[in-house]
Amino acid sequence: MVVASNNSAKTREIQRVFAEFGIQVINYRELISEKIFPTETATDQYQNALAKAQFIRQFLPDSAILADDTAAYFKAFPNRFGLTIARELKSLGLKTIREEDAYLLSLYHDTMDRHAYLEALFVLVMPDGSVYHSIGRGGVTLAQSERGAYSVGFDTLFESENGKTFAEMQMSERVNYSHRGRAAKMLLEKIANED
Template sequence: MTLVLSTRNPGKLREFEALLAPTGCIIRSLDAFPGAPDVDENCDTLDGNAAKKAEIIMEFTGYPTLADDTGLEVHALDGAPGVWSARWAGPECTPADNRKKLLSALQEIPDRRARFRTVIALATPDGTTFHEGVCDGQITIREQGNLGFGYDALFRPDGHEKTFAQMDAPVKNAISHRGRALQALLSALETNPELRSQIT
């Protein structure tokens, strides 16, 4: 079976391929579909962004499509940056710009609690389902590690001494928000024959 992943991010593609390996699915990114549109993530919720990306790309490719949206929710910042995590420092910002803004926002704040939350949408011709994963942790006082992407170098999950950017992929995938959302998806596919039949 083939699933399309609504991304051109090679790091994200590798994560999904590793985590979905037990299903035997072939995972294709947007790079496999010339002319695939770039979907604007302009919804006010993670669910909305994930559904929009999955449904538009499913219509374009004709294949069941996965899309995710992730937000970093910082307790002391009332849940910011949240749904705006990818472009928190501005519409043309880089991940480094976002990390710099986060460190600046928390410079004098001792409460470093945060959580990553991922929503995965699976769009099929029969509808869209949602699968969520959360990982609680702390924001570090400086960047640590050079693996991963986004805010990974600033996020240390609870119960661990390393940031996501210091962890090998198998370790990170086992505990990450995206890994947990994918586990929720896998569980749904295993326990819901009707849902599984929509992608086979």
């Protein structure tokens, strides 16, 4: 599979997730020069991922192209973030992952509802043009502080059903709880059921 993304950190995460299922994934930039993707919508996760996959498929028509669109939802802030979280945090001038994490934590006070989750949507466009997609949710609450050393960013903030943040779990455990792990498993099951 070839990942349609210019985000190296996202690509590494996707590679690690799919490696747990025995699937090798590479970034499209290993095959062709970097491209500028079409502008994403603020409302349609599926269309965002599909547009990225189809865009790269133009240049690599014989490859299975995988694209991801991820959103973050916070019960305390129903009208903020979602699909636009990365753009919103960037617009605030936050320059590092730690600054983004600190900002999210600063929005909460002790009595606020901390229910939150990440949602990943994968679209896989096959060489024959067939399209598969899957959605995975991970996380149930936002932690009180960053925790864990196995990953960075939001993985240090989102707690799963087992009480651990994603960053407190090695990948072999994390794929069972994380948004991308669950989406990958579902995607691979859909493909297997087609055969």
